[in-house]
Amino acid sequence: MTTLTLEIEPIANQISVTDERLIVDLADDRSLSVPLAWYPQSFERWLATRSTSAS
Known part of the structure; x- marks a missing residue:
């Protein structure tokens, strides 16, 4: 198994949050998106x- 080494x-x-995702x-120029669940x-x-x- 290899491991990525970042330079x-x-x-x-x-950073933004939608109703379903954290982005x-x-x-x-890369984008990471994960479900809030x-x-x-x-x-x-x-x-x-x-x-x-909202109140």
Whole structure:
């Protein structure tokens, strides 16, 4: 099994959250997207914050 060695540390340019995903846009034009369901505690906190700010 091989391991990827990074020569440059990834730098996040922007972080956004949709109703279903956490998205991180990197400085090298890559984008990482993961379902919020993978992180249930974070998702629950995000929902609580969203409902509080909407009031």
